[in-house]
Amino acid sequence: MSQPLLDIRNATKVYQVGGGIGSKKKEVVALQNFNLTIADRPATITTIAGESGSGKTTLANLVLGFTHLSSGQIVFQGKDIGEMTHKEIMDYRQNVQAVFQDPFGVYNPFYRVEHVFDLVIKNFKLHKNDSEARDRIEAGLNAVGLRGEDILRKYPHQLSGGQRQRIMMARAYLIKPKLIVADEPVSMVDASLRAAILDVMLKLRDEENISFLYITHDLSTAYQVGDQIYILYQGSIAERGPTTSVIDKPHHPYVQLLVDSVPQPDPDDKWDKDIELPDEEVMRAADAKGCRFYPRCPKGWEHCLTAAPPLYKVAENHHEASCYLYEPKAVSR
Amino acid sequence: MSSQANETTQKDWSKAKSVLKVRDLRIHYDTPKGAVIAVAGISFNLYEGETLGLVGESGCGKSTTAYGILQLIQPPGHIVGGEIQLDDRNLMGLSEREFRRLRWTKLALIPQGAMNSLNPTMKVHQQIADVITTHEGRQPKEKMRKRILELFKTVGLPARIYDMYPHELSGGMKQRVCIAMGIALNPSVVIADESTSALDVVVQRVVAQTLLKVKEMLGVAMIMIGHDMGLMAQMVDRIAVMYAGKIVEIASVQSLFKEPMHPYSQVLIESIPSLKEKKPLKITEGITHDPRNPPPGCIFQLRCPFVMEKCKTQEPPLRELKPRQEVACHLYEVSETGEVKNVAASA
Known part of the structure; x- marks a missing residue:
């Protein structure tokens, strides 16, 4: 096998919080011993899912280089991004592009839409002459299902959220990256318009060989477009594997609860039982040594507190869950 | 829970008494280039004890409708025409002073709690007490405390948040504080505006179930505004689909999901x-x-x-x-x- 496109090894990120006068600094582990591999080819959509505070945005920021690892490595095409030279970093930024959650905040309201594209072309020196630049922009807009001239002359406020988000995809596409980090790209767009953006992702994957790191809390869109899925719980992987396999048959108790809680669009299939959340303090005070889901887990036993559970194989195709229930040598309870 | 929910949804709403009647409601937002027609003449009934979902894409006028019913439309928006009847009382002719008395006691709004709907400088119990004293006058401290703790219990909040500030609470807790405020004065109609969006899936389920339980307990009628069809399927009895300021279809949630017309x-x-x-x-x-x-x-x-x-x-x-x-x-x-x-x- 050729070298992977992106290889994250034992990534750990610890934030220091507090430390004002009279208070002690506290450490918050946002990501713990995280491993992820995205193959070079074929291009895939890898979903990172989890609730707020699970570390999914921290992961995006790490991959995009906005923040640095406390320990571990992020290796892109064989090079550790922590040890890149200036030129390599510029290359990396061209190869790894981002699409963010808020399609309103990323535009400067004073400029027309074309400004977004002009800047990209200038900064990455993509064009030989003006007409070639035009053609590239046109091709980029066509790839996301928009038509050129009239949209380029508009101001951001004249576009809908869905259109703005597609323009961001077109911008990322223009640079011909290998990987697009999409952090909640559809969560602020109307449900009925999400399909158009997800469709662009599929098209870029299949036709242009661009891989995606799709970060979301919405399992249903991940189910529709994702290839691999990683479900995080408080900074660690709870379960990972092929998306359909994980969502059709979740193994980790947290993932089971998560999948079960997604409201089904069927009035005859209602939530069958009331669930209770344990007190916030209990949840946060989870013993860092053992399984972090222990305080909420209906199946937990003392064994769970000895050490964080590693990933155990639960099904074919690298479907793994980090739960002692799946420890191979049958542990008697 | 499922069988019980089915029973309520199968109920014949035409025989039920309607608590809220909206007739030909029109709301415009004035702009220099002409009025934006946000709500273009909509009519519907809300029956006793039912939950009515109001769905549609952003900009279709669903929130404007809700704020119109509460007469909380801010300029440049204004109600152009129509009739709103609550328990056979026409609300359109009321002065702001008279209407204020109805808000919270008869018509309550549960806003999106994650947003800035709570005052960051007031403790949780003060905010709830504020609602109660405004409408019922000052009350003995101990009685008020008991009442607020009772409300906490209803919505599943722990007593220890009594003295906390909103920023110390999680999103789900803030949302439940908003629910507690909404039901504090036993209103007959509750309007929930995207009350469970912006929450994590599991928390959303807990809050949604709290909302259903509270509704059942108090027997209030509820209008639920949202765009998550999955959540609608789980929570409402009837559903009204809005498009560009109009209701294009209104039906029982079963018919709408099985045979949308x-x-x-x-x-x-x-x-x-x-x-x-x-x-x-x-x-x-x-x-x-x-x-x-x-x-x-x-x-x-x-x-x-x-x-x-x-x-x-x-x-x-x-x-x-x-x-x-x-x-x-x-x-x-x-x-x-x-x-x-x-x-x-x-x-």
């Missing part, structure tokens, strides 16, 4: 991503016309796959095509025997 409702139902089957993505555009200048005839004509000549000139009225399923579309004809025929299918 209006082409827009069909698009809406088809575009729900499922967790059960992988299906091809259904791509749709947003509202396409200028809201200042809607086309004559049907409001949905520019996006409708079945558009006919008639749609471009005549506005389809909301008609009851099946029992308790009202649809505003020219596509259906009712014969003298009461049979409903799809014009496009037979042509």
Whole structure:
């Protein structure tokens, strides 16, 4: 096998919080011993899912280089991004592009839409002459299902959220990256318009060989477009594997609860039982040594507190869950 | 829970008493280039004890409708016409002073708690006490404390947050504080505006279940505004689909999900991503016309796959095509025997 496109090894990120006068600094582990591999080819959509505070945005920021690892490595095409030279970093930024959650905040309201594209072309020196630049922009807009001239002359406020988000995809596409980090790209767009953006992702994957790191809390869109899925719980992987396999048959108790809680669009299939959340303090005070889901887990036993559970194989195709229930040598309870 | 929920949804709402009647409500937002028609004459009934869902894409006027009912529309928006009746009392003629007395006691709003709906400088118990004292006057401290703790219990909040500030609470807790405030004075109608969006899936389920439980307990009627169709399927009894300021279909949640009749409702139902089957993505555009200048005839004509000549000139009225399923579309004809025929299918 050729070298992977992106290889994250034992990534750990610890934030220091507090430390004002009279208070002690506290450490918050946002990501713990995280491993992820995205193959070079074929291009895939890898979903990172989890609730707020699970570390999914921290992961995006790490991959995009906005923040640095406390320990571990992020290796892109064989090079550790922590040890890149200036030129390599510029290359990396061209190869790894981002699409963010808020399609309103990323535009400067004073400029027309074309400004977004002009800047990209200038900064990455993509064009030989003006007409070639035009053609590239046109091709980029066509790839996301928009038509050129009239949209380029508009101001951001004249576009809908869905259109703005597609323009961001077109911008990322223009640079011909290998990987697009999409952090909640559809969560602020109307449900009925999400399909158009997800469709662009599929098209870029299949036709242009661009891989995606799709970060979301919405399992249903991940189910529709994702290839691999990683479900995080408080900074660690709870379960990972092929998306359909994980969502059709979740193994980790947290993932089971998560999948079960997604409201089904069927009035005859209602939530069958009331669930209770344990007190916030209990949840946060989870013993860092053992399984972090222990305080909420209906199946937990003392064994769970000895050490964080590693990933155990639960099904074919690298479907793994980090739960002692799946420890191979049958542990008697 | 499921069988119980089915019973309530199967109830015959036409026999139930309506608590809130909205007739031909019109709300405009004035802009220098003409008025944006946010709500273009909508009518519906809210029956005793039911939950009515109000759905549609952003900009369709669902929140404006809710704020219109509460008369909380801020300029440049204003109510142009229509009638709102609460327990047979017309609300439109009331002065602001009279209306203030009704808010919270009769008509309560549960806003999106994650947003800035709580005052960051006031402790949780002070905010709830504030609502109560404004309407019922000052009360002994101990009595008030008991009452607030009772409310906490109803919505599943721990007593220890009594003395906390909003920033110390999680999103789900803040939302439940908002629910507690909404029901503090036993209103007869509660309007929940996207009350469970912006929460994590598991927390959302807990809050949604709290809301259902509270509703059941107090027997209030509820209008739920949202765009998550999955959540609607779980929570509401009837559902009204809005498009560009109009209700295009209003039906029981079962009929709407199984047999949506209006082409827009069909698009809406088809575009729900499922967790059960992988299906091809259904791509749709947003509202396409200028809201200042809607086309004559049907409001949905520019996006409708079945558009006919008639749609471009005549506005389809909301008609009851099946029992308790009202649809505003020219596509259906009712014969003298009461049979409903799809014009496009037979042509």
